[in-house]
Amino acid sequence: MGATTSAILSRGQSIRFAVVTLLRGTPKISRAVVALRFTSAQSSTPFAEAEAALNRAPCYHCAMARLILFVSFAVSLTLAFAEPITPGRVNDLPATEQPAWQAYLERSQANAKADEAVVVAEVAANKLTNALRAPSGGDFKMHTKAGAAWFAGDEAKQLANAVLSYQTPSGGWSKHIGFSRGPRKPGMQWTSQNEPGQPAHYVATFDNGSTTEEMIFLANVWRATKRDDCKAAFIKGLNFILAAQFPNGGWPQVYPLEGGYHDDITFNDDAMTHILELLHAITSNEPAYAFLDESQRQKAAAAVAAGIRCVLKMQIVQDGKRTVWCAQHDALTLRPAAARKMEPATLSGLESAHILSFLMTITNPSPEIVAAVEGGLTWFERAKITGLRK
Template sequence: MRKLLVVIAFVAVSAPAFAQQAEGFDQSVNRWLHSNRGENYPRFTPDQVCGIADNIIAYQNEDGGWPKNLDMMSRLDRDSVVAALKPWRRRSTLDNSATHTQVEYLCEAYRTTGEERFRDAALRGMEYILSTQYPNGGWRGWDADAITFNDDVMCGVLSLWLEIIYAKPRFAWVDPAFRERIRASWDRGLDLVLRCQWVRDGVRTVWAQQYDHETLQPVKARSYELPGLAAGESANIVMLLMRIRKPSPEVVEAVKAAAAWFDANKITGKRIVTVAVPEGLPEDRSVKKDRRMVDDPDAAPIWARYYELGDDRFFLCTREGVKVCSLAEMPAERRSGYAWFGDWGNKVLKKYPSWLAKVEKQAARKK
């Protein structure tokens, strides 16, 4: 009876963890569906851990990484899935939350099941991440050979590294020597994050999506992703920095400056609404929904996706690379097909006061 109670308690603890881990695959699933696979195919449920983890192992490349935009929870023939990919789509990447999410899942699967094949595959994934870190401390994405904060590349890896360094339960098995390699990689990555924070007239602001490996200047990726301060990516960076248990003075100043920027650049009294247009928009009948900015005095603050490097004016961009200043000026497809505004900064401003009180208390103890 005692053994049964232990098993029941263990499952109760593990199920939410795996449900959360499965959510990490959402970005890939969405892109999988958009690639015309449709939604009517068999999938594992979140509690079918070994099936999902074996999927992950089956899709792992020889170099230890994973391709992007595969549904790790599908129950399709694995060889057929891989064979259907064009060769360039099979290559390993950190883009769209690939590789670090697979490593996290495998580590949780190993903690729960004790199956060594899950641990070994996770270690190979970690080795891939270590091997692809640039000397400057950064990692590249898919669309541009540049230091990439877009699509959770830098923050996804550094978040994984931080949990390993702090020996969170799913990573408790990582041996000290390997953990030290992770720590060294984390230190280089964190140093790069701090160096990439955009400084204007001596004042720190936030971050761009991509940076040149040599100059650390913001660069473009796709035609409509021009150099500019990026609210969504910056919010993720700040949330990561606020997870550091004993932040250095440099980290503290970076967070303070970024929080001030989010507060100064919030858009209030406005809300983005999505409107169904079954008959299609007049300028493009293939677009069946529209996005508009409307007045709403009770709306929570929102932020634009991009802001000018020189003066914090927000901008949007057409596929041709032409900047515009409002949703109404955007072509129909880009207006509805990209997240030009979001509530990204709210999580920063919500957590910042308690984080600041904590670091000030830590500082007072040192005096």
């Protein structure tokens, strides 16, 4: 499918694409039908070519297409390069908005320096030539089927020790850390994503469930063992999430800010949605978070409310009708934004389905939330594709 997409794009035509997910039933998704379709702003030829290619492709590629590609009936594949948040861009904002963003940038820079300073000091203290690269691993996923006995056991204890050691001074976690290799060594980077001496990359992030998954894991270990260090790390992570939230309610992919598309408000891989789900769980008095006090719950509730307001503002409106969301939105303008080459500024089916699913968990939703959900569901119904080969 990648070759087909490249061939179509190389012809200079405006392609629109996405995964169409049909949502049926409320208050939660009870059925999802995923299909693939390409359309062109200039002709129907690319659609026919892409559909024929899909029918010829091996089942594996068909499955990957259904999982990865996203159809958009109204957003053309246009170049919308990601812009980092810079002092210059902040100075172009209305005067009333500038102080909050300036303070945010200063806080981000201070946290970045604090994260780096610890590693620099450890390298010097241990007489190392360079920092050590953290071991690489897969995405950190919570053991959803694990019970209290597992979280109280030795395996969870050892894993918790490793997870705790990789929490950055600012309070977050990187991605793809090899926790199975044991705790972080003195002088070791917080991340496996860059070579020592190279610019820091994904030092702490919400990408691929990072930070939120570690926090959920530590909360469950605390629930089973009452370990104070797990409780303290969770609270530190919560403060990290609150510090990372933009003044307009969104969250970047990486914090402290790294630049590029990492500064965008990120729904890709459900980054912001995972944050909202965790904060909402905190406000819902789930037992794993019983150690949090009322002040912390109120801060989480305020962050959720601000985040939802931001989500509603970013919902893309076409011809006066609410549709869905892009995988990334510019942090300052809230407009759809592109990230990597295979992540253009389009309507994103998968991430939008998960946003709607989250919004449908809100008790006593406001009229604005109801309108957003109804608009999104209408778009999915209108955009559904049928008749493709299984």
